[in-house]
Amino acid sequence: MSPDVLVCGAGVGGLAAARALGGLGLDVLVVDKQPSVRPIAKGEVLQPGALRLLRSWGVEKRLDAQGAVRLGRLVVRDPRGTALMSLDYGQLPAPDQWLLAHDHTAILAALAGSLGPGVELRRGVRAEAPLRDDSGRITGLRLAEGGRVHEERAPLVVAADGISSRLRSWAGIEARRVDYPHRLVSFDIGDADAAARADDFSAYVTDRGLRLLYPLPGGWLRLYLQAGPDELRGVTARGGLADWAARALSQVPALEPLTAPLLAHLGTRQTLPVGRLLSPRLA
Template identity: 50%
Template structure:
């Protein structure tokens, strides 16, 4: 018996039931529903938004995510939407010259590349691949958790169609984002910390200076990222201070754009598009956090309900997809009507993911510090670390592997000294591995 609902809604006065109730239909929730549904688990997916709002986020899928999406049958749909294949992640100077190239073709994965698509398109493809055993509904607001006499979470109280009712679950999965209501209701914590800058996002027409990579320009003014989107569009992120363009009129915006182009000569091919696209900009806050625990009896956190990283390394959405795979694998053979067995599976999920999430969080934060510092000392240190990594084939390969989502082998203190040029490089290991 896989779960209490077994794929149908009881037409009685009793509460609706499901094996797993997932709250949140972003990438984390949809990926978990997709993975669980393919294993035959009875899933009910709930989302409070009736329609997905447009947002510039989660557009680059790493090789490790592509392997999982292939396994779940989602990858063909993504490729059919004209996804752009990106071969490299390259840190560049403001003039466009290379500081560090992470070439995914050097890895042993089956799909040594990234794909870029609109976030909404990724959600659509995941939803199309959910399968018949997954029920999903929008416009459902979670009011509270339902607990049994021992305090275990056994369901939700929701408002749907203007009516309050109860939904019972073998397990509740919170995929409701950074400000997760379910995380708070369950007693789990996370303290999002804002970076001292924001990212100004543009969507432009045309092709970027290099059209098969994510280009991360490390400049005196901070980070500028550029990569192609489907249908000859370009995503540009520009680091700005929190109040840099507050109340800026059109003249100030044009002046700001001229200053950006002067500071980052590599953007010259985009000058006309940038000036024409100023009114379409989005200002995005940037946070980092990770919850110290991922589960309580009957409930688990996934994706941005559990962790958040700087978007520079494109790890947020990809870590959420890996969360979904780990969660589904732990629940695959579990009788969800047995609370003890379900909670043991949740603890195993937490044990598997906490260390991985910590390593990814540390890597992403270190990368952000290297590439976003605007102080003279911070810029010098960041560029020294980048060039030190580039000089070492072993460290370059290891860094590429860590960025790929195929696994994580954090750099050691000795590796940092090699990056800084304070220790000679150790004898290289075989290139076929992770470093």
Template identity: 60%
Template sequence: MNGPDVVVCGAGVAGLAAACALGRLGRRVLVLEKQPTPAPVAKGEVLQPGSLAILEEWGVTDRLDHAGATRLSRLVARSSDGRPRMVLDYGRLPAAHPWLLAHDYQAILDALTDALPAGVEVRRGVHVRAPLRTGDRVTGVRCDDGDIPAALVVAADGVSSRLRAAVGLSAPRHDYPHRLAAFELHDVDDVEPDFSAYVTDGGLRLHYPLPGRRVRLYVQVAPDELRGLGRDGLDGWAHGVLAGCTGLAPLAGPFRAALARRQVLPVSRSMAHSLVAPGFALVGESGHSVHPMAAQGMNSAIADAHELATVLRQGGTLAADVVDHALRRYDTARRENLAHIGRTSHNAARMITTRSWVGRRALTGTGRNDRIRHEVMHTMAGLGVRRLTPLDRLHQIELVPDPRASRLPSWVPRAASGEAAR
């Protein structure tokens, strides 16, 4: 390709989504990725309805369907014995895709790569060393094999983004006091097509089905809980997990068989003070991260890419002043949305991962309140932010009775009016 209009640094979901969105504007996009091949990771596997609408525009949704992606009809918070305490029934959403879609992270990367427009080039094994600057404006990147000028640089290089730091942007990171141990269970039959989170005395247990009779299971652990355990120690640990969460009994055999293939993942949340600098934008985890409990991280990255392309399309040119004006609009729109999503994800995580009285009451209260449950589901689905008032918060923890608890919001299709809290 000739010199690129845009350089995207990072070829994860955020980077490929940005390349897909910007390439569809007719821009020449160069994606640079330091890893020669993608690393296998147990993350970024569940897509929300709002993301599916964007991915359908790009031709990605059909590719995932053809690759056998699994549709999940509900997000369910359960007691340790498996009984539902809060059910978000996605079939009630006024959306073109009223479901969650689950597939392996690599399959999602492949679908995005296959959908890239002709003007996009991906180069792997390239180390981006620093941004190029003209005054206070980013004008390209410096790599091992030379300088690459561009009208816009997009950082999609992850939560520890070196580019973000080099440009002078900060994203304070707050680590949760636990980790998530991830397991891929094989040969699983008859698992419900739900995204299920269990509330237990030991913390979060979360699972959902993947294609090929597989299930992804996450177990909340202390930072050093599994360190140094041999086979006998792991068997004893697994016995304790299953004893404390009897709802996992149908998965007991595949869980024990998967113990040696575990990944232990750190969990944190962050939000950049600004997503932009002149000539420079952050997308995905380089700008923000959330607890995976609410399945928002990858979906927020896709929304970043879509919004960035929207404001640049409206600008119509890549002249420096036009680009920077568009970037300021991107920052304003996304930071407001991301701040709300961050709070929602954090509150959802606290409901499940801690023994907070308020969190547990909020979970039960939301499950019993049709109106609030639908407002929360709309936001989590990525269909637009529905804000809860301070009074709604009191209704959630059932300190104040809600006379509208059985009334669904006006945006809910009338066919859903007979829905009962399950």
């Protein structure tokens, strides 16, 4: 039996769309080309507006059961740690008085666990080509799954397959990706003592870009360092990552105590491009 909705992509956007549409009583099939979730550093901090919806779906409760960290403030600081601006979420009406931090993979797992009986999630399924009706409208996808190719039709097809979406291209939806001239370098720091000192989301403003710090479950810290487009070119090959990271923290006195635990966790480094996607129209 064909589903009412076919969602291509099982990231946060695809899973949220599937949960919302399934909650309307529709039969939804979600497919994703990745056989398993990749541990990528992104989207770990949820704002009160998002939590309000996730709470109604039971996702917040799942994240709390997995040790999610609640943060009461977002603080912009100078390099010495002095607060320049503070957003105190405790001033909001209950229960929207927190940020909630958890690992990206845990957030995806909590969303997947809340999908409900009308939603099926299948991983390791690749969209090969669009299926169209006589007017040219996309009415399904040709899917490659487990060594076989088959067709899946649905009245509604949702493109949630990322910034370089093939489905969006097939549908003729124009979009222009613009990359910012910097990168974000993330590190996971496993130091319980250091994590105990981080009780908010802190953004340190320096003349060499932002440094972001906040806790994750299990006594871990997530640290993001802004880097220039070519700043890390060849650093790993020269074995200079430790020197680069130590210099980056030395420019922020408030973060210098993290130098030793950071150097012990250099293997967690991820370098991420930063960009935006612009479409000239909505249809």
